[in-house]
Amino acid sequence: MFSRDASSPAAERWLVVGLGNPGPEYAGNRHNAGFMVVDELAARAGGRFKAHKSRAEIVEGRLAGVPAVLAKPLSYMNLSGGPVKALADFYKVAPDHVVVVHDELDIPYGALRAKVGGGDNGHNGLKSITKSLATRDYPRIRFGIGRPPGRMDPAAFVLRDFATAERKDLPFLVDRAADMVESLMTAGLEATQNRFHAGDLNPAKPPR
16 A cells, blocks of 8 residues: 555656646646646656556656656547556556646635545546556645536536636746655655645645
8 A cells, every 4th residue: 555654665656647638739738737737747767758558757866866657648638547557557656656736626726736546537648548547546746726617517627728817826836736746756645734734825635
């Protein structure tokens, strides 16, 4: 099982997957928050993404001194599970060391949450990964994007770029989410929650 407190052994590799849709037309979408965070982690690791036979782009390196593979599936969101499963098998990474970074409608913009397991809340990327890994028990970093305004279809909302006002804080949130990934890998879930859940930009904090 995933350790909620203990540090990860330095020799144990992690797979960090950012969810999104490939292609420049999707790059600034709310649905691509996971890609944005993994791009930041790749910069920290000093690596450049390269194609992998799993239908993903990857960077191999170290984060906070820990071996890690960073990945962006190229299969589109609703088919993310295939590349994630292929990478986990290829690198021999157990589900409890597969960190998935994704956008979350049920968390307000400005809030970030770490958790292990749970449902998919209608997120097609998580649904696909859970099916492919045959378990829900993998760590997640949830990047709050909030609910759509009025009666806008959530499916349309997630495929729109962040609003001008949101983009002002976006670099800070991406950087903070990247910090959360590193904390999760080195300090465990509970320590990460205690450190980061109190630092929301939005004062209306959802439950863990």
